Amino acid sequence: MATSILHSTNNSPLPLFELATSEKVIEIFESQYTEQLADRKANSIIKFCRERKDGFFYQELSNLIKMVNYAIKDLNEGVQEMNQSLKHICESAAFPFKKIRASDELEYVPLLSQFLSSFK
Numbered sequence: 001m002a003t004s005i006l007h008s009t010n011n012s013p014l015p016l017f018e019l020a021t022s023e024k025v026i027e028i029f030e031s032q033y034t035e036q037l038a039d040r041k042a043n044s045i046i047k048f049c050r051e052r053k054d055g056f057f058y059q060e061l062s063n064l065i066k067m068v069n070y071a072i073k074d075l076n077e078g079v080q081e082m083n084q085s086l087k088h089i090c091e092s093a094a095f096p097f098k099k100i101r102a103s104d105e106l107e108y109v110p111l112l113s114q115f116l117s118s119f120k
Contacts, residue, residue, distance in 0.1 A: 046085055058107070
């Protein structure tokens with residue numbers, strides 16, 4: 001679980017807020033309890049993209065593909081909130097993908113064409 005940490009005056013960590021992860025966004029789309037909440041789904045994508053405003057990680061590519069597919073499916077079903085979500089995905093994807101390990105680029109580059117094709 002990723003959280004942002006601030007330190008208090010006595011140097012003990014204080015959780016500030018929980019960061020969005022691609023897994024949490026996918027969970028909102030796939031959960032039977034939230035699948036009908038279009039605004040919540042759209043806002044979860046927007047929050048995720050705002051936290052990745054300088055680019056996504058290569059390791060997030062498979063979940064990004066799912067996100068785009070779900071967002072386009074909802075948009076085709078008339079959920080207009082997904083317009084902004086797709087816009088935010090495109091804005092963050094305009095930056096270079098980031099690596100955690102040196103091998104990430106070699107491992108995940110084949111998914112890039114699949115990611116771009118998901119916008120068709």
